[in-house]
Amino acid sequence: MMLTHSSSRLSASNQLSSRRAAVVVRASSSFPGGKVEQWLKTPFDIASFGPRATLGALLSMPEKLESLQADMERITTLVQDPRPVEEKQQLVLQEVEDQLVTFLERGATIESDILANLKVLLPPDVTKQLDELIPPPPNSKPAMPEIEVEEPTIIYTADAVLESQIASEMTEIKVAVEGVKVALEELRANSDTTRAGMLKLNLKEARDILARRLQETAPGTAPAGTSSDASLSAATREATVLLDEVDAQFFR
Known part of the structure; x- marks a missing residue:
């Protein structure tokens, strides 16, 4: 009888833990910050966070200036929206996070191009040390095996x-x-x-x-x-x- 009572308590505890875990998963996937978190996984990511975001913002400046009027209209519409303030704050945070991730991706792309050009000029041992020190950015794609293909001659008429x-x-x-x-x-x-x-x-x-x-x-x-x-x-x-x-x- 005591064994049955203990089993019931254990089952209830497991169910409670499962519900809590589900709540945590749902919160982490919807709450703003999850997309930025992947850019802060390594010490190098943390150190390069600011420079990457700044470089991406500079590269996006012409595009943002072009859409400035539309962005202001979007903000005005959101302010006048009758939805609760908490929900509108959530939308603003999500939009800010999306924009920040865009800046980070663009900055990391330029960073990768610069490193690739730099490695061509460096000795192999130094290149290996750089690879160990600088991890690939979160938006990098796995390297595909190189296949030598004879490229046709292109005539630009x-x-x-x-x-x-x-x-x-x-x-x-x-x-x-x-x-x-x-x-x-x-x-x-x-x-x-x-x-x-x-x-x-x-x-x-x-x-x-x-x-x-x-x-x-x-x-x-x-x-x-x-x-x-x-x-x-x-x-x-x-x-x-x-x-x-x-x-x-x-x-x-």
């Missing part, structure tokens, strides 16, 4: 350069079109009135990016009558129709 420019413009337009479609679908499917303002702002940002891509596409880039001309015209036409639809429904 005027037509090849033109084709490359057209392909780049078409890709940018298609990516921007997809961004507008995703933002439009999220806004149309939304049933939460408290999120409507934020989703509409997201749609406006995506719409403005697509409009800029169309403005930057030089008319008559591809020779008339060619397949490239037809493909670029079709992509531009699809983007224009989508812009007119969005403007007529939400911004007029």
